[in-house]
Amino acid sequence: MTSPPAFRRSEPDARRADLIAATARVLAREGTGGASVRAIAVEAGVSPGLVGHYFAGIDALVAATYAHVEHTVSEALDAAVAAAGPDPRARLDAFVTASFSPPIASGELLATWTAFWSLVRSRDDIARQHDEQYAAFRARLESLLAECGLPAPRLRHAAIAITALVDGLWLELCLSPQAFSADEAGTIARSVLDALTSSGR
Template sequence: MSTDRKVYKRESEEARRDALIVAAMDLVAEGGPQAATVRAIAERAGVTPGLIRHYFTSKEELTRAAFRRLMEWMTRDSSAALLSGDLGPKARLAAFVSASLRPPVVDPKRLGLWAGFLNALRTDPEMRDIHEQGYRAYRDILETLIAQLPRKTDAAQSRRDAIACNGVIDGLWLEGSALPDGFAPGELESIGLAAVSAILNIDLTGA
């Protein structure tokens, strides 16, 4: 009985903390960092402002948690394609690139959220660390997929190729999220696969 109560309390607190993070993310996406005041976050999450202090030592800590969540979501949603089926190396890379260039990864709200946090990278070392961790997590997956391709290369070249491919994907993600009606269905994926194929000198378009 007592164990059940403890589990329920932990899950409830995790849910409340999560609700505050999501509320902060929504407000930053809608109106920028200035819209995510403590009062507005509490109101959006349906709690009192004082409760935020129970879960976060400051608004800055909550902001960092929201930015970390965004970075995690981006990598998670791109990687979800790798869980489906028994794919070969080329198909796995093609699936990862394609997933990175379509919803829910390509999304105006996520772009607004990312842009809202961007300025803080210049002044907050912890925000820069979160950005670097998120970037490296995504790029490490990309680099691993590239290294598994049937081609002659070495670790240093796989790293350089991953950086180049990541740059292409980032650029297409940015434009696709900023102009959601500016591209035909599947166009960003097709362009991304062609560009990555050219960088790696291996055809992914049929994978």
């Protein structure tokens, strides 16, 4: 008489990914305050103790979740750019437009971001992670702007400006969706893009 297995073993990477996905779901559903080790373990269908086996602590798990979500966002942006075809300006437009569409612009992602931001000031390693991911984001934007013929000396400031603009619009879109629509956000961003890519100095 053999009873069914009480649990399944997973490959370390798969289990780690499960825990990260569960954390993202809990953050989306319960918000920053509800993302406890126990809640995440329940969400992942796993014992609470397992979290400590894969991550140094809850902060590390949140940081890993942020990295994963950031990666997902990156891929969505890359896909949008690739789908836009070869025209440089169309690619740039696709990049900013995608930032205001699902799955990127969703209130559910916001909790992951705020949870991560809360850790930046108190933990050096997480501050470094933020710096790297943000620099990568700006670098990708710089190359898109360069394709559009923006002169090299202006690339840095233009990329910082567009990044800030997109972030600010995205944030407000998540915080109060009724203030303006995703379409408006896209229109606004593209008009600033027009102004930056056409005007001199």
